[in-house]
Amino acid sequence: MFLLSTMDFQGTFAMKLVGFFLLISGWLIVLATLALLASLNLRLIFLIAGLAIEMVGVVLVARSHLVLEDEAG
Amino acid sequence: MTTLPSPTLPEGASLFCVFCLFLVPLVAVGLALLNTGLGRSRGAAHTMASSMCILSVAAIAYFASGFAVQGFAGQPSHILRAGGQGWDWIGAGPFFFRRFEFDGSPASLAAAFSMLCVGLGALIPLGAAAERWRLAAICGSTALFGGWTFPLFAHWAWGGGWLAQLGTKYGLGHGFLDVGGSSCVHVVAGLTALSVVWIVGARRGKYSSNKMPNAIPAHNAVFAMFGAMLCWAGWLGLNSAGAVLFGGAAPAETLLVIINTTLAAGSAGLAALAATGLRFGRPDVSLTANGWVGGLVASSAGCLFIKPAEAIVIGAIAGVLVTYSVEWFEFALKVDDPGGAISAHAVGGMWGVLAAGIFARFPIEFNHLNPTQPGSDSGQLAAQLIGIATLVGFVFPTTYGLNWLLNRFLPYRVSSAAEPQGIDLQELGAEAYPEFVIHTEEFIQR
Numbered sequence: 263m264f265l266l267s268t269m270d271f272q273g274t275f276a277m278k279l280v281g282f283f284l285l286i287s288g289w290l291i292v293l294a295t296l297a298l299l300a301s302l303n304l305r306l307i308f309l310i311a312g313l314a315i316e317m318v319g320v321v322l323v324a325r326s327h328l329v330l331e332d333e334a335g
Numbered sequence: 336m337t338t339l340p341s342p343t344l345p346e347g348a349s350l351f352c353v354f355c356l357f358l359v360p361l362v363a364v365g366l367a368l369l370n371t372g373l374g375r376s377r378g379a380a381h382t383m384a385s386s387m388c389i390l391s392v393a394a395i396a397y398f399a400s401g402f403a404v405q406g407f408a409g410q411p412s413h414i415l416r417a418g419g420q421g422w423d424w425i426g427a428g429p430f431f432f433r434r435f436e437f438d439g440s441p442a443s444l445a446a447a448f449s450m451l452c453v454g455l456g457a458l459i460p461l462g463a464a465a466e467r468w469r470l471a472a473i474c475g476s477t478a479l480f481g482g483w484t485f486p487l488f489a490h491w492a493w494g495g496g497w498l499a500q501l502g503t504k505y506g507l508g509h510g511f512l513d514v515g516g517s518s519c520v521h522v523v524a525g526l527t528a529l530s531v532v533w534i535v536g537a538r539r540g541k542y543s544s545n546k547m548p549n550a551i552p553a554h555n556a557v558f559a560m561f562g563a564m565l566c567w568a569g570w571l572g573l574n575s576a577g578a579v580l581f582g583g584a585a586p587a588e589t590l591l592v593i594i595n596t597t598l599a600a601g602s603a604g605l606a607a608l609a610a611t612g613l614r615f616g617r618p619d620v621s622l623t624a625n626g627w628v629g630g631l632v633a634s635s636a637g638c639l640f641i642k643p644a645e646a647i648v649i650g651a652i653a654g655v656l657v658t659y660s661v662e663w664f665e666f667a668l669k670v671d672d673p674g675g676a677i678s679a680h681a682v683g684g685m686w687g688v689l690a691a692g693i694f695a696r697f698p699i700e701f702n703h704l705n706p707t708q709p710g711s712d713s714g715q716l717a718a719q720l721i722g723i724a725t726l727v728g729f730v731f732p733t734t735y736g737l738n739w740l741l742n743r744f745l746p747y748r749v750s751s752a753a754e755p756q757g758i759d760l761q762e763l764g765a766e767a768y769p770e771f772v773i774h775t776e777e778f779i780q781r
Contacts (some may be wrong), residue, residue, distance in 0.1 A: 282735070287728075289728025296418070297417060297420065302506075309724065312724055323735075327668075328668065331542070
């Protein structure tokens with residue numbers, strides 16, 4: 263039981279870490295877009311892609327907290 | 336390390352700006368009243384005492400390191416070279432305002448303006464985490480906010496940093512636009528509020544065993560509404576001073592700012608009133624107050640460059656957005672935010688930043704950072720989106736990480752055993768209304 267709850271905790275923690283990793287990755291894509299691309303349309307496409315990755319990160323972080331809140335009762 | 340040309344202010348603008356600064360503390364007082372009114376009576380004294388501590392700590396933290404990090408266009412800053420361009424990423428000013436002249440220059444006015452903004456921004460997380468956030472932890476978190484999180488983003492947007500230079504260096508409109516602090520103050524503080532709420536968890540008894548939220552009504556609707564209206568008075572000064580300092584407006588041009596701010600707040604309040612009336616059968620006072628504040632927040636970013644009719648649209652959307660966002664956070668994400676601070680400030684602020692990119696129209700010669708090189712309107716929306724991506728992708732992880740780390744050394748949450756009696760008694764030893772209030776909830780088994 264203890265092992266299971268530890269694994270659950272690690273899973274939640276990993277989900278949160280991956281979420282934050284995606285948040286920062288999305289932002290870095292946006293920065294790279296500025297540095298590497300010149301056309302406004304191309305920049306917009308990659309900017310939206312970066313934002314989409316950030317949204318996935320937000321969802322994962324939110325999900326990890328939802329699980330923790332459920333466990334806390 | 337490098338410096339940009341120092342911007343100049345129109346004639347008479349310095350004195351006008353000083354007058355506007357006198358109004359800004361009203362926003363802080365309004366937010367403190369709003370936070371207190373929307374909480375329970377058993378935490379009212381703690382919320383007000385914490386508000387005073389927050390204002391004190393934020394001002395001292397900003398004095399110690401905040402302005403050194405934030406700087407101002409024309410002040411020294413650190414440049415990172417990447418992709419063939421220089422990225423102005425952090426101020427390089429001296430700590431403790433050493434060798435800094437308070438002579439009415441734009442930099443000195445920006446320092447005073449930001450010192451007031453950092454206090455009101457730091458009050459925002461308190462609204463979300465009230466009734467279970469310890470006073471010592473509040474002070475620690477505020478020091479991080481005032482000394483690092485707020486100044487860093489303020490440097491990027493207000494201090495001539497890389498976001499402000501998106502127009503001149505990358506041809507994206509006029510660079511990231513936020514004259515009144517929708518992002519620098521409100522989104523940064525709103526995301527900090529979300530981080531803190533996730534760290535401290537929900538109030539005891541907020542969620543029942545079937546995971547449904549219990550309604551915990553505001554203890555003083557008069558405080559809440561009065562606080563929201565006081566915010567409006569202060570916001571006129573906040574947006575006007577921001578328009579002069581970061582939008583290059585002449586004092587006479589701030590009349591448009593006053594009109595836009597008022598219209599946005601009014602339409603947001605009415606929209607929230609209507610939305611809650613349609614949804615629940617009767618208007619909801621606390622959500623209306625939050626909607627009103629959300630409209631003020633959304634008005635800040637582009638208040639100098641939008642038309643009055645557009646301000647009404649921006650405000651109305653903010654009012655509805657805030658109303659539904661409060662419910663979404665509470666029901667879907669299980670985020671217990673008694674003051675509705677995350678929705679009003681983070682969500683309302685992001686909408687304001689986006690709306691500035693959609694609606695703002697600039698005078699042809701406008702380029703506050705570099706008058707010799709005017710920008711164009713194309714790409715403004717992209718600049719605003721980059722600002723939002725930075726807030727979500729950099730500021731949020733940073734503020735979450737800092738607060739998470741601080742929580743390891745200075746536990747944020749009050750003890751669960753003492754929570755039912757209220758944080759006033761636990762932390763202060765006295766209640767706000769000792770002779771008039773009986774806490775019936777303490778005797779109900781959940």
